[in-house]
Amino acid sequence: MTLSHIIPAPRNILLSHYYYLKRDIDRLGGACRIVADSGAYTARYQGVTVTTKQLALWTKHWEQNLAWVACLDIAHPDTSRTRTNWLKMVNDHQLPAVSTLHAGDRPDEMDWYAEQGVDFLGIGGVAGANLTAAAKWHWLTSVFKYAQDNHPQMRFHGWGMTGSDVVKLPFWSADSSGWGNAYRYGRVTFRDPFSNKDISLALDGKAVFKHPELMHMLRDGYGVTPKQIAKAGPHNRDLLVRLSALSASVYEQRWRYMYRNRPVEAPKWGRLKGWNFGDDPGPHIHLVDGYNPHCRIVADMANEYWRDRES
Amino acid sequence: MPTQFIEQREVPTADLKPHPDNPNRGSVDDLAISLEEFGQYRSIVALTDGTILAGHHLVEAAKRLKIPTMRVDFVECDDRTARKILLADNRLADLGLGPSLDLLLKNLSELDGDIIGTGFDDDYISMLEEAVSGPPEIDDMFEEAEETPAKPEDFHRRLTILLDPRFITRWEAIRKMYDTDNQAFASLLGEDDIPPLDEDDDDDDEVDVSAFGSETDDE
Numbered sequence: 001m002t003l004s005h006i007i008p009a010p011r012n013i014l015l016s017h018y019y020y021l022k023r024d025i026d027r028l029g030g031a032c033r034i035v036a037d038s039g040a041y042t043a044r045y046q047g048v049t050v051t052t053k054q055l056a057l058w059t060k061h062w063e064q065n066l067a068w069v070a071c072l073d074i075a076h077p078d079t080s081r082t083r084t085n086w087l088k089m090v091n092d093h094q095l096p097a098v099s100t101l102h103a104g105d106r107p108d109e110m111d112w113y114a115e116q117g118v119d120f121l122g123i124g125g126v127a128g129a130n131l132t133a134a135a136k137w138h139w140l141t142s143v144f145k146y147a148q149d150n151h152p153q154m155r156f157h158g159w160g161m162t163g164s165d166v167v168k169l170p171f172w173s174a175d176s177s178g179w180g181n182a183y184r185y186g187r188v189t190f191r192d193p194f195s196n197k198d199i200s201l202a203l204d205g206k207a208v209f210k211h212p213e214l215m216h217m218l219r220d221g222y223g224v225t226p227k228q229i230a231k232a233g234p235h236n237r238d239l240l241v242r243l244s245a246l247s248a249s250v251y252e253q254r255w256r257y258m259y260r261n262r263p264v265e266a267p268k269w270g271r272l273k274g275w276n277f278g279d280d281p282g283p284h285i286h287l288v289d290g291y292n293p294h295c296r297i298v299a300d301m302a303n304e305y306w307r308d309r310e311s
Numbered sequence: 312m313p314t315q316f317i318e319q320r321e322v323p324t325a326d327l328k329p330h331p332d333n334p335n336r337g338s339v340d341d342l343a344i345s346l347e348e349f350g351q352y353r354s355i356v357a358l359t360d361g362t363i364l365a366g367h368h369l370v371e372a373a374k375r376l377k378i379p380t381m382r383v384d385f386v387e388c389d390d391r392t393a394r395k396i397l398l399a400d401n402r403l404a405d406l407g408l409g410p411s412l413d414l415l416l417k418n419l420s421e422l423d424g425d426i427i428g429t430g431f432d433d434d435y436i437s438m439l440e441e442a443v444s445g446p447p448e449i450d451d452m453f454e455e456a457e458e459t460p461a462k463p464e465d466f467h468r469r470l471t472i473l474l475d476p477r478f479i480t481r482w483e484a485i486r487k488m489y490d491t492d493n494q495a496f497a498s499l500l501g502e503d504d505i506p507p508l509d510e511d512d513d514d515d516d517e518v519d520v521s522a523f524g525s526e527t528d529d530e
Contacts, residue, residue: 006408021522021523022522022523022524022525022526023524023526024524024526025524026524051516051518053516053518054516054518057518057520057523058520058523061520061523061524062523062524076466077466103466104461104463104465104466125466129466129468130468130469131461131465131466132465134456134459134461135459135461135462135465135466136461137452137456138456138457138459138460138461139461139466141449141452141453141456142453142456142461144449144452144453145449145450145453148449148450167446168446168447168452169446169449169452170446170449193408194408194409195409196438196442216405220405220406257442258445258446259445259446260445261445262445262446
């Protein structure tokens with residue numbers, strides 16, 4: 001059930017191989033644009049090692065559904081090990097995997113990838129790192145500055161980066177797990193599709209009724225009434241997943257609006273058999289959730305909304 | 312039932328009366344400014360007995376400005392239709408996606424700051440400019456970031472470990488012998504420099520491909 005006729009349904013998902021090792025990804029297919037990373041960082045904390053071979057075989061198994069996949073990457077400053085993993089994906093497994101520059105890596109690390117014909121890299125190690133805002137911003141802008149001056153064809157995916165400062169940078173895509181705060185923590189940010197206004201509130205049974213302007217936004221923008229979502233609980237969990245996805249979609253639309261006169265063209269590198277972006281320019285935001293039913297809700301929304309429009 | 316247009320007439324403002332159930336709450340202050348600036352550019356809509364259906368707050372603003380007469384389109388309709396018009400007059404304007412921000416800014420910009428009576432102010436225009444302007448130039452962002460450049464140690468990770476206090480004393484003594492945490496820690500490991508990580512991406516391991524997609528249970 002698509003709730004809103006005003007807000008486009010989200011259609012971009014990021015899956016982690018580790019979480020979806022045994023999941024049926026065919027069930028997420030269709031209008032959804034699915035990309036994948038290894039999930040190796042999380043796996044390591046659970047005592048599990050993800051290997052390139054495992055990631056590659058899994059990618060090939062689901063390649064019809066995957067738009068692109070990231071290789072196993074190693075945090076700064078081990079760029080050579082990231083290169084080794086990338087080469088294994090490309091040469092041993094014939095998969096055009098997407099590699100990653102990590103916070104602190106020299107921007108000219110992208111030279112080596114550009115020489116291999118790559119025009120698409122991830123940028124990681126920024127979200128959740130112990131970096132000061134100034135250090136983070138200096139490094140990020142230096143990477144984009146270097147790309148602009150030396151490899152203007154290079155496109156970037158921002159791992160876990162969708163903050164209001166980050167969206168000033170011309171990422172082709174990024175991903176966010178923060179969109180799920182409503183159903184995880186009972187706290188939600190509704191982004192107004194009619195303006196740039198956001199309303200954040202706790203779904204505690206009361207707060208939603210204290211925002212008169214929210215009623216219009218919810219009813220006309222999101223297609224629900226305040227009463228339906230006043231208190232978060234199992235009874236409305238699926239509904240909150242849908243609303244959270246729509247709110248993330250508003251955020252994505254604002255980002256795309258910012259770049260409407262300077263669209264970020266799609267990269268050529270990384271395209272797997274399941275590439276269904278066409279040449280749709282960025283930026284795009286991919287929603288992340290390790291819990292399969294939530295991704296299926298997003299996939300259902302995407303299928304209902306986009307299939308009609310694209311057929 | 313559709314309304315029936317009766318006539319357009321200039322009538323004393325005092326003869327116009329609000330609908331008793333009008334739910335709308337307009338900004339009389341802004342409408343008064345607009346009325347002073349532009350005069351009455353749109354007719355009030357009222358029943359033939361003077362009950363207003365559309366334009367309540369414009370009439371209120373006119374009364375505040377002591378404007379003696381107003382132009383009114385008089386209509387006839389039944390009570391139900393009158394009530395529906397009352398609701399529709401404001402509600403219908405709220406529906407849809409709202410104005411195009413680009414065109415809104417274009418129009419406001421062409422007024423060169425002469426925006427009195429439009430209901431917009433300078434803060435609103437600044438907000439619009441920010442929304443419409445697109446992203447900043449990378450060169451500008453980089454130049455600004457260069458004022459507080461990142462240092463290599465900004466990208467080091469912090470390690471928190473729980474130790475017997477006697478280890479802390481020993482660590483502090485060792486730390487004083489070196490210039491950096493890295494050098495001191497390397498000495499504890501018996502290394503001159505940071506040792507390479509063990510290779511752990513063991514691609515010789517068998518992969519059970521039959522496990523892919525094997526779980527159909529969502530939980």
